[in-house]
Structures are given as structure tokens and as C-alpha cells.
Amino acid sequence: MSLRYPNGKAYIPPKATGTSKKRNTNATSSYGNRGMSLEEDINISNEYYLANGLAVIHKKPTPLQVVKVDYPKRSAAIIKEAYFQQASTTDYNGVFQGKYIDFEAKETKNKSSFPLKNFHKHQIDHMRQVLSQNGVCFALLRFSISDEVYLLDAKHLCTYWSNQESGRKSIPKKEIEDLGFLVPLGFHPRVDYLRIVKDVYF
Helix, strand or coil: EECCCCCCCCCCCCCCCCCCCCCCCCCCCCCCCCCCCHHHHHHHHHHHHHCCCCCCCCCCCCCEEEEEEEECCCCCCEEEEECCCCCCCCCEEEEECCEEEEEEEECCCCCCEEECCCCCHHHHHHHHHHCCCCCCCCEEEECCCEEEEEEEEHHHHHHHHHHHHCCEEEEEEHHHHCEEEECEECCCCCCCCHHHHHHHCC
16 A cells, blocks of 8 residues: 655655663563564553553554545455655553653664654654643653663653754663663563653652
């Protein structure tokens, strides 16, 4: 299927690019699902949270405008071409213990830094708007080589984004370790980011 942005440019799916201040010693870097994307792991984790009455958090749907459909038979339709109606904001939002939760999930294969090019200006603008309303907003950053996931508060991400014009175009991993929080990895849930959210924001 051909997907296009509102300006007509073809959409190319992105490749994987990706508590306390102390490292969480309970995090298990090899937990049986290496090779799955961060998005898949978060989706499964969100299903666990929902099934157990812990939170209601979902991946935001991306609105599409269908422009070409084939009907190989009367009982089936195949979308052949579609456009993104608008730029997406962040990946996930929902409610956890009475608070609005909004976050973006990104991956990188870099070992020592996280490229800021993985984010887009409209996503940063959205995060700033959420912060201005006292919502809980952050990014989950996965270093795929070491299989580590960090929660970085949106205020830090926004600062790095603003400074990139006169500074570096990535966030050093050491600074993510200092400013962020290592998320426990396991089976149920796979990426237990709400444990960190509860410790940090509540």
C-alpha cells in the first residue's frame, strides 16, 4: 500500500533507531523477546496494564485519507493508496491514577548517544503543550544494542531540542542515564514504565 504525507511526499517507514537516579538492578536486559520493537513491547505492556486495571493507555491512531481502493472481489477491499491527513503528535496517551499520560517512544542503534533527528518539531511542540497543562509527558528511549530503555522527562528533551541549533544534535547516553530513569524489563509487563512514572511523578 502507498502512504503519503499531506504534501504528497511518500511515507517511508522509519527503521529501528532506537525509579531513582540509580540504575535499576532488577532490570533484565535479556528477557526473552529481544528483536521485538519497542512499540510492540509497549503495546503488550499497555494490554497488561489495561487487563489488570492499572491504567488506560493506548497508541494514538494516525488518521488516513484513502484515495485508491481495489475490489478484487465483492466481499473484500484492498487499500492501494492513502495519505496521512495530518502530522502525528506523540505515540501514546491515556490515564494513570487520575493523571493524563502522554509520551513518545523511540529507538536507536547508537551506543553512546540518542540522535535528536528521531524527533520532529511538531512532537516537541505537542510535548510543551502537555507540560504547560501539568500533564505527565516523557519519552521512552531504547538503546537497542544494549537493550536498555530509559524514561526521559519531556522538559529535558525539549531543552536538548532547543539547544541543538547551537550545540550537538544528539543526547549523550551518559546524560540520559543521569537525567533519566532506567525502566525495568521483564515478562508481565515487558516494559514496566509505569513503575517509574509512579515513583517520579506521584
